[in-house]
Amino acid sequence: MQGDTVVRWLLVFGGLVGVFVGAVSVAAQTPFRAAETAAQTQLTEESPIIDSIEFTGLRHISAAAVARQVSLHPGDRFDTAKLRQDLHALGRLGWFLSIRVEEQSRPELTSGVSAQRQRIALIFQLEEEPILSGVEYSGSRLLTRSQIERLLEEKKLPPGLGEPADPARLQRMAMAIQSALDVLGHPEASVQVHRQLQKNATVRIRFAINDGPHLPVRQLRFEGAPGVPEKLLRAQMQSIAPWKPLASFRSKDAYTREAFEEDRQRILTYYVDHGYPEARIGDAQIEKIAVCSRRWLPFPHHATRPGLRLSVPVQAGPFYRLESIEASQTLQQAVENQTGKPIALPVSQGRPFSQQEVDKLRRFCSLRLRSHHSQSDSTPFPSVNANPVFDPEKHSVRLKLNLSDSPPYLVHRLEFQGLHKFNDRFVRRRIPIREGDPFDDHALETGLTKLARIGYFKPIHKGDIHIELDDTRHTADVTIHLEEIGQQRITFDGGRAQFGSTLGLAYTVFDLFNGEELLPAKLEGGPETLQLLLGIAKDGIFGTRGSLAFSIFDNVIRPRFTHGVQGPFVNTHSVGINVPWTYALTDSDSVGVNYALSRTTSDQTFGSSSSTTGTNSVPPIDLRTHTSSRSLGTSWTRDTGNEHVSLAASASGSFLGGDENTLRSSGEYARVRRDPLFSSSNAWAFRATFSGVGSYRGNAPLYSRSFAGDQFVRGLRDGELGPVAMTDHAAPSGTIVPSPSYAGANLITAANAEYRVPLRNSVQATGFFDLGSGWLLPNWLGPTKPTLLSATNGILHGSTGVQLQWTIPGVQVPFRSYYALNVLRLDRVIPLSSRSLLHPHNRLGAFGWGLGSLF
CATH class of the missing domain: 3.10.20.310 (membrane protein fhac)
Structure with a gap:
């Protein structure tokens, strides 16, 4: 509150004989300084009873609104401490310029007793702050009015037009504007608050802003x-x-x-x-x-x-090295009892001391104790202490690991601050700790990482997490400050599709209908593909850990095999709906069920793609097919951050209906592991994957095949991972001649190994080795089968090389550029007849690029 308004008030301690009446003024937000004897006064039977509480001087604020802010009520005994608290509460509101309390006695004869019993009335004499009628911002060349209003809205400091002009809030607004100018490189900026009182008990506020010089x-x-x-x-x-x-x-x-x-x-x-x-x-x-x-x-x-x-x-101080790591006998026995194996500690002697490595080692031991801990056992799992012992003479550290003698701290209170558009329930479902559970810093860190990954909150730093430990009760109060970005989000997306790289734009709106629903719209495409998707998704459906989504998609695929093979060319256009349901079994495991309904139109062109002038020219032959599909699939996924496992299977046709009768299955295992030998910032990465599709009745549609390339084995072009088939091709002269074309694959297996080295400015260097093979199994295709060159079916492809990956700032999409040497490739001469030979082959070396990480 502007100025130092002193609030003074007179405490009356009357006996049965005399009553003293006084009035004093009290300053809002100023600590009340009572006499020590008055602060220690306790309620006794002789304390006066409050007969009534009155509020005078109010013009715009109702007496009921003020009464809700005080704790004293008529009929209560007078309490000095409560009155002091009420004065502080009224002062913090920022509604009043001054507060005066008057105490009046109202003696009343007690029946049967000649003496009088004291009753008092408390009268609060209040002088309101003027009502804020307008706000102006002047003097700044850097911040416009709209920018300042948006800034104050983000800081949750609205001016509050039509409310009392709270000086404390106005001062916080001025500080927020000045801080914004500091961020722009103007540390000498200043903001002054000028009040213009009006005749109708209102006030206009003008913020006089001086940008100051630019001092970066x-x-x-x-x-x-x-x-x-x-x-x-x-x-x-x-x-x-x-x-x-x-x-x-x-x-x-x-x-x-x-x-x-x-x-x-x-x-x-x-x-x-x-x-x-x-x-x-x-x-x-x-x-x-x-x-x-x-x-x-x-x-x-x-x-x-x-x-x-x-x-x-x-x-910097002295440099310390790790001398030894010792695990107590109790800890070794506990780990062996839980896992059946002795604890294996890393050999780190002689390495520089690292608190991060100490924390990782402590978490490793805690997880070993926790991994086999019975979920039905109500006893909390024991915690592990890591105590480094520093030797200042040798500049060495001995690390001692042991079980904690005291029980683990239990989470007493978990509070999230800064939530305005998102509710508390939304955040709690993503943090795997609850009140009453043992405090687990690793689980908290994992949950906050997942929360920041959804993109609706700014990055969470250590300063945003406040943990208060109570050693007496052995509890922990956790307070996390979150800063929301907003409910609407526009992001760039991209990656490697079946035919070339794609780049997309996604727009999402969260909680538009106050149901924690997500409304995504996505447009993604490349030279050969285009995808449009509109959908809605809901987490925590029916109060469970499941999520349900509904999406409408429109896909167009136009592959261009322009590197050596002839016809047939296929354009595929698919429209439909997709309804996936996902249920989180644990923090890392989830299962899902997916239902898809689609209609696909395929245009297949045989012959020359363009007409040739001449009397004998034959136009290309177009074959259009329409296929409806209804499929039902299941999936299981595990994602721990460093390890990813997924299995999926689906079926279409039969009792589901539709023209397509296929079975699909796929699986992938990927793992990233820190390098324990050279540098912990480097990492080994591995992936193994398979996918298969086949028809159990009728013909398998052409679009169900995979024309795979460098998304599995770098250095290959689209379709080269699968076999080659001979297709009849109409020459310009009208004669039908056989022509080689990529047939696609219905069974693919691949494995990848990488060694990743992070460089500066979001650049990562990678050495890789890829293996992969593609089969087109005729028995899975149905009655109609292509004329395959069996020598090209199931060829093992392998490549090795180097790759540079750069994460594009702002877009946050990785861009990859690589050079691959195809050490295992297709390079064979196949006799077609006594007079013709076919030499299908892959390149020995190739440069390539793509958007999105390979895995």
Whole structure:
């Protein structure tokens, strides 16, 4: 509240004889300073009884609204402490300019007793703040009115037109505007609040904004004894990084206290994880400088640019190495009893001490104890302590692992702050800890990662998580601050489809009808494919852990085999609906059921794709087929972050109806494992996959085959993983001649191995080895079968090479570029007749690219 309004009030301690009446004013939000003796006064039988409570001076605010804010009521005994709390509560509302309390005695004769019993009336004399009638923003060239209003809305600081002009809220609004200017590189900006009182007890507020000079961070240096190259420390700074590309457009050249604190925590974490547990980083010293630079436009000249220089004091401290890792006998016995195997600790002697590795080792031991722990056992699983013992003389660390003597902390309260558009239930379903459960920091971290991955919340940092431990009750109160991005989201998507790479745009709206539903719309396409999808999805259907979705799709596929084979060419157009239902068995396992109804139109062209001038030219032959399909499928998926397993099967036709009678199945296993030998930032990645489709009645449609290429084995083109078939082709002269064409495959198996090395700026280098094979099994096709070249069916393809992958900023879609050497490939000469030979072959080496990760 503006000014220091002093609220004073008189406490009356009357006996049976005298009553003292007084009135004083009290300052809102100012701690009440009562005499020590009054603060220690307890309710006794002689305390006066409150006969009535009155509120005077109110003009716009109702007395009932004020009465709901106080805890004293008529009929209660007078309590000094409660009155003090009520005065604080009224002051915090920001409704009143001043508050006065008057106490009046109302003696009443008690029947049968000659003495009087004291009764009092409390009269609150209130002076309201004027009603806010308008807000103006003036003086800023950087922030428009709409930008400021959007900023205040995001900060949950609306002006509150038609409400009392709360000075505290107005001051917070001014600070929010000033902070926004700080982020834009104007640390000397100022915002003043001017009040213009009107005659009708209203007030207009004008925020006078002074942008101040533009002072971006021009230089940054580390002083003291960093112990490591400055280049490594700069790499940890993500919030203040003026050397990064487009730093000014990304607000990375602006100094704010919050941004520096985030970077300081990142640097400290780096030190602790690289052998410097005693590192210290001081506050940044800020100095205004002028940097001289040469400009070329509109003519060559020298220009002086003002800015800031940050000097960060750093003391790395001594370098510590890990000497030994010891597990107590109790821990070893507990792990062996639970798993049946002795605990295997990594050999890390001589490596730099890393707090991150210590936490991973503690979690590893906890998971070993937890993995076989009975779910029906109500006793909480034991926790593991990891205690590093530092030797300051040898600069070594001995790590001791043992079972905790005390029981694990139980989650007493789990609270999510900052939720406005999303409800608490939506967040809790994605965090695998509950009140009453043992506190598991790994489960909390996993849940928050999944929550941030959905894209409706800003990244969650350690500073957003507050954990308060109660050692007496052995409980933990967890408070997590979330910052919502919004219910609407526009994202770019892309990846590797069956025919080439695709890039798409997805628009999603969440909770439009207040039912936690998701409404997605997606348009994705490439040179040979186009997909349009509209849908609706709902998590927690019927109060369960299941999710139900409904989507309408329209797909167009137009493959272009322009690299050596002739006809037939197929254009496929599919429209239909898809209804998947998914149920989460555990935090990592889920099962699903899917029903699809579609209608597919296929145009197959035989012969020349373009007419040839001449009397004997024969136009191409077009064959159009229409197929309706009704399929029902099931799936099971496990995704733990580092491991992915999926199995799926579906059937169409028979009692489901439709023209298509096929069976489909697929499976995939992928795993990413950190490199334990060279660097923990590198990783090994493996994938094995299979897919198959066949007809159990009638002909299998052509579009059910897979014309696979480098989505399984890099270096192959579309269709080269499958066999080659001979197809009759109409020559321009009118004669029918056989022509080789890719036949597709109905059974595919593949395996991939990668070694991934992360580089800078979202770039990753990969060495890979791929194996794959495709079969077209005639018995799975139905009565109509192509004329296959059996020598090309089931060929084992293999390639090895290097790949660079860059995640495109903003779009967040990986772009891959690779060179593959096909060490196992198709390269055979096949006699077609006594006079003709066919030489189908794949390239020995090939450059390729694609959007999206391979796996």
